[in-house]
Amino acid sequence: MTKIKKKLLLIVSLCLLAVGVFGCGSDENATYNGYTVDQLAANNTGILDELVAMSDDDLAMYQTMQDQIDAATLKVINSWVDIKAELGDFVGYGEVSVTEANGTTTVEQTANFTNRDIKVTFVYDKDMQVEDINIDKVYTLGETMTKAAMNTAMGMGTVFVMLIIISLIISCFTLINKLQSKAENKKAAAAPAPAAVEAAPAPAVPQTDDLELVAVIAAAIAAATGTSTDDFVVRSIKRR
Numbered sequence: 001m002t003k004i005k006k007k008l009l010l011i012v013s014l015c016l017l018a019v020g021v022f023g024c025g026s027d028e029n030a031t032y033n034g035y036t037v038d039q040l041a042a043n044n045t046g047i048l049d050e051l052v053a054m055s056d057d058d059l060a061m062y063q064t065m066q067d068q069i070d071a072a073t074l075k076v077i078n079s080w081v082d083i084k085a086e087l088g089d090f091v092g093y094g095e096v097s098v099t100e101a102n103g104t105t106t107v108e109q110t111a112n113f114t115n116r117d118i119k120v121t122f123v124y125d126k127d128m129q130v131e132d133i134n135i136d137k138v139y140t141l142g143e144t145m146t147k148a149a150m151n152t153a154m155g156m157g158t159v160f161v162m163l164i165i166i167s168l169i170i171s172c173f174t175l176i177n178k179l180q181s182k183a184e185n186k187k188a189a190a191a192p193a194p195a196a197v198e199a200a201p202a203p204a205v206p207q208t209d210d211l212e213l214v215a216v217i218a219a220a221i222a223a224a225t226g227t228s229t230d231d232f233v234v235r236s237i238k239r240r
Contacts (some may be wrong), residue, residue, distance in 0.1 A: 008069050032098055032105050041096040044109035044120045047133075048117050051080045052090050059084075079135040086137070088114030104131070110138065 032040060053063075062077050069077075076092060094110030094117070103126035113116050117138040123131045139147070221227075 032100050033124070033126065035128065037096055037098050040105070040107045040122075041093075041109055042094070044107060044122055045093055047076065047121055048093075048109070049110055051076070071220040072130055076135060083118065083135065083137055085165075086116050087118065088116070130159055 031037075059077060059081050062074075063081070066074055091112040091114060094112055096110075097108045099106045105124040105128070107122045107124070109120045109122075111120060119130075119136050119138055121134040121136070123133075125131050
């Protein structure tokens with residue numbers, strides 16, 4: 001337990017007092033907040049050396065001591081536990097890159113292992129205190145291309161699935177209209193037909209006896225002319 005506590009205190013010191021790793025102040029060649037690239041890289045390699053030396057039991061113990069470890073240290077331990085099994089044996093350190101923007105300094109350090117390389121990233125604030133630590137796997141070109149192809153396939157597949165769903169929804173609208181029309185036609189057929197209106201009978205036209213009509217007309221003419229009806233001869237009767 002004493003050994004574990006000593007290692008824990010060392011890692012906490014490396015994370016929270018990063019400037020202590022750089023030695024006694026800066027030198028004349030410093031370019032990043034008073035520190036050279038080599039000095040900045042020393043913090044990355046120092047913490048990674050400690051992680052590589054830790055056993056699984058040590059790491060498990062640190063994960064159970066969350067109240068005694070700062071957030072940055074706990075994060076880097078959890079990240080290391082997640083990827084440790086894939087790495088293999090430690091080989092050595094690779095390139096170091098340092099960038100500075102808006103008072104924040106970012107240091108990236110590559111570490112080589114037999115199975116897979118990793119990249120350790122430290123982010124410092126303007127006072128050179130550790131803000132964040134990340135450990136990420138380095139993927140090969142083939143793995144990157146495969147991942148990109150899978151993402152593309154998933155994106156295109158999602159688009160096609162959505163188009164198919166939209167087409168099905170539109171087809172359902174057409175089916176709904178057909179079913180609605182069919183229901184309306186069935187309802188109209190089931191309704192009783194209105195009773196037919198009987199045509200009113202044509203008014204009866206009185207049939208007057210032609211001879212009687214002739215006699216009346218002849219009498220009227222005779223009275224008007226002062227003559228006798230014997231002198232009249234009716235040749236024909238035309239109705240208008």
